[in-house]
Amino acid sequence: MLRFHRTPPVLPWLFPKVWWRRPVQDKTIFLTFDDGPIPEVTPFVLQQLAQHQAKATFFCVGENLVRHPEIARQVLAQGHLLANHTHQHVKAWKTSPQAYLQQVHQCQAELEKVGRNLSDKKLFRPPHGQLTRQHVRILSPEYQIVMWSALTYDFDATLSPEKCLAKALEIIKPGAVVVLHDSLKAERNLRFVLPRLLHHFSGLGYAFKTL
Numbered sequence: 001m002l003r004f005h006r007t008p009p010v011l012p013w014l015f016p017k018v019w020w021r022r023p024v025q026d027k028t029i030f031l032t033f034d035d036g037p038i039p040e041v042t043p044f045v046l047q048q049l050a051q052h053q054a055k056a057t058f059f060c061v062g063e064n065l066v067r068h069p070e071i072a073r074q075v076l077a078q079g080h081l082l083a084n085h086t087h088q089h090v091k092a093w094k095t096s097p098q099a100y101l102q103q104v105h106q107c108q109a110e111l112e113k114v115g116r117n118l119s120d121k122k123l124f125r126p127p128h129g130q131l132t133r134q135h136v137r138i139l140s141p142e143y144q145i146v147m148w149s150a151l152t153y154d155f156d157a158t159l160s161p162e163k164c165l166a167k168a169l170e171i172i173k174p175g176a177v178v179v180l181h182d183s184l185k186a187e188r189n190l191r192f193v194l195p196r197l198l199h200h201f202s203g204l205g206y207a208f209k210t211l
């Protein structure tokens, strides 16, 4: 399988309003966790982040916010950012722009029930990284779309935890927006990779911040 660990260079050019890597002057990394919150994995992530005074951004699925609002409140209480990943993890290539916007609004309504973010920015990441120009156009007035610069493939069960970690350490640079998942699919790799990734980059003097 061909894996694009780094963002293919043509994409930022196609979608200039979208965030990929962030401009930074110092050793900052932006960790992001997609698809939660869930009780099996998200509390583990919070505990690991706390050990390194690391902050992160959680792109939540609306349905998971409905099921586990107490975990989402814990994420906020620990100084992390909650962000939008649609209500039911829908694919842009299979959903009309109008129906897609409804999914995003519905997730945003659930986020607002949980509580207020420190930041007023409405950050949104499309499930599966799927976007079209039409979807970008309809979302952009209200939402800041966030993609990534480093994809760990933690969700890929055919990738060993050791390889997943080695690749992550190789592709993460200052200003990187890193995709990880607080999901059951990614759990095995995440439990191995996250503590080591935090330890490695903390040791090099990096700070982990919210977007």
Ligand SMILES: [Zn+2]
Pocket (backbone or CB within 6 Å): 034, 035, 085, 089, 126, 127, 128
């Ligand atoms: Zn997702």
